[in-house]
Amino acid sequence: PALGSIASMRGGKINESVHYLSEKDYGILTEHIRALYRRLRTRINDDAAWEWFGVDTGSNLIQRASEMFREATYAAANPRDVAHMITENIRKLRDLRIKKHAILKTTAALFAGITFGIAFSVYISLLISNHLNDLWLEAGDPFKNVSEERIDIGAIITTVPPETFTTIYFIVFIVLMIHSFILAFTIKALRGSHTLLTFLYFVPFVWTVAITAVGVKIALGGYLGM
Template sequence: MLKRISRDLFKRDGFQEVNGFDLFYQLTYMSAVAASGISRNRIFQLGSSLPRNPAAYFDRVNLLSQTLGYDYARACSLVGLAIKSEAMVSLLLRLSNALASGQPEHEFLSEEAGVQGQLYEKEYERDLASLTKWTDAYAAVTVSASLMIIINMTSSLIYPLGDGILVGLVITAAFTAGVTAWILSRAAPKEKIDLFSKEGPWTQRTALRMALYLLPAIVVIGSLLLVLGVPISVTTLVVAVLLFPLGLVSVLAGREIDKKDREFGPFLRSLGSMAVSTGATITEALNRLDLSSFPTLESDLKRLRNRLNAAISPELCWQKFALETGSKLIGEAVTIFNDAVKLGGDPDTIAFLTADFSARTIMLRAKRKVTASTFTWLTVVMHGAVATLMVLILEIVHNFSELMNAAMPTLEPGAEAVTVPMSVFNTPEIGLYRWMTIFMVLLLSLINAGAIIATDGGHRLKLTFYLSIMLFTSGLSFLLVPPLVERIL
C-alpha cells in the first residue's frame, strides 16, 4: 500500500537535480532556523519555502505529513525511496533514521551542514582542477585553429586550393575554437556572484544604464562606419574604445562585490557577539558597532541602521540592504541570519553559522580567481600574438603575390633555363584570404572574451571589458602590420 502511494505521488517527478552549493545553503538555512527551537513542521515549512532545488523535496515531505498524516520520519523515508537524486536520497534516508531515533533536528542538520560544506569544497576543487586542465587545452586548440588558417594561406602559394576547401577549413577552425570555449564553460563551477539590479550599488546601476544605451549605439556606429567604407582597422579600434567604459565599470562593480563579500562575514560575527555580550537587540547592537571597520560596506550599513532606527520592518530593511549591496552571497546570508534571529535564535550562534557559510564560499572563489587571472592575461597575450601572426602572414602572401605578378612580364625568354620556373608558384585570391583573416580574428576576439568570462564566473557584462581589449589588439594588428610588412618587403 505504501509503495503504491509513493509511486502514485512521484510518478510525475518534477524535481530538478541538486548541486552541492544549493544543498549546502539549504542545510545551513535549516540548521540555523532549527537552532532557534521551533517545531519540526515549522522547520520543514521554512525549508520548503527557499528558492532552491532541494526545497522541493522538503516540500513533498511536508505535504505527506500534513495531508496524509505520516510522521516526518516515515515521510522522509517515502520521499527518499521514490526520488532519483542520489544526494537527496542519502540525505532524506539519514534524516528519517535520525528523526526515528529521537535525535534533535538542529543537531542533525548542523552536522549535515558541516559535512555538506566539506563535500561542496571537494566538489568545487575538482571542478577547478578540471577547469585548469581545460584552460591549458583551450590555449593549444586556439593556436592550432589559427595555424590551420596560416598553413592554408602559405600553401596556396604552391598549390591552388579551391574556395570551398578554404571556407570549410575556416569554419572547422572556428567551430573547434567555439566548442572548446563551450566545454570550458561547462567545466567551470556554476555560481552566480553579482545581481546587477536597478537597486544595486552605483557601479551596477551605471553599468546597466550604459548597456541599455551604449550597446545599440555601438552596433549602429560600427555598421555605419563599415557602410561608409572606413577601414576595418579603424572600425575595430572605434568599437573597442566605445566598449571599454562599459567593461571597465562592470569590472569595478565585480571588484566591489568581492570586497563586500569578504567584509560581510566579519560584520555578522561582530554583530552577533555584540548583541549577546550586551544583551541588546540587533538594532541596538548595530548602533554600537564601529562601522568604519567595514569600509566597503559602511555606506550600506549606515542606511540599514537608519532604517532600523526608523522602526521600519526589520525584514524589509534587511532585504533592501541585501539588494543594495548587489551581492548574491550577501542576500543568501541575510536570509539565513534574519529568519533565524527573527524566530528567536541566539544571534551569536546564528552569526557563526552564517559567517562560516559565507567564508567557505569566499575561500573557494579566491581559488578560482587564481586560475582565472592567470588564464585571462595568457589569453589576452595569446590573442594579440595570434592576430598579429595571421595578419602578418596575410600581408606576406599579398606582397609576394604582387612581386610575382610584377616580375612575370619582365622575365627574358632565356631566363627560364637558369631560374626556377615561375609556374611552380600560384597567385592566390587575396580578397578572399583577407576576409577570412578578418573574420577569424574578430571571431577569436569574441570566443576568447567568452572563455575568460566562463573561467572568471562574473556577470556577463564583464565580457565587454575583455572584448574591448581583444578588439583593440586586433585593430592594432590590422592597422600596424600591413605598413610594416610593406617596408620590409
C-alpha cells in the same frame, strides 16, 4: 561576528546590539547600520528593516547573511554561533571569488596573447606571400626557355592577381573576428555574467588584431618596400 558576540552578551537582544554597533565606525557600512537601527527602533516591521539594510548595502552576500542571521536568532539560536558560521561561509565565498577573478585575468591575458600570436604570424605570412607574388609578376616567367628535360619550375610557382590578396586579407580578418568572438564568449561563460559582457572582451581582441595587422604592414611592408 561583532553583532553576534554583542547580542550573545546582551542576552540575544538584537535591537540593542545594533544600537551599540551604530555608535561605532565601520567605514561605508556605518550609515547603513545607523539606518537599520532607526528602522528597528520604530518596531513597525523588523523583517522589512533587515531587508532594506541588505538593499542599501548593495551586496547580495550581506543581504543573504542578514536574512540567515535574523531567521536563526528568531528561532532561538545562539547569536555568536550563528554569526561565526555565517562569517566562515562568507570568507570561503570571498576566497572562491578571488580565485575566480584570478583565473579570469589569466585566461583573458592568455587569450589576448594567442590572438596576437595568430594575427602576427598570419599577417606576416600574407605580406611575404604578397611580396613574392608581386616579384614574380614583375619578373614574368624566367624559366620558360629552360629545357623541358629539366624541372618545370614555372609550373610549380603559381601567381595570382594582386586584387586576390585584398580579398584574402578581408577573409582573414573576418575569420580572426570570429576567433575573437569565440574567445570572448568563452571568458563570459567562465565568468557567468550577462551575454552582453562578451563585447567587453571581444572589442579589445578585435583591436589587437587590427593593430597587429597595421603594425606588420608598416614595419615589414616598409622593410620590403611595399
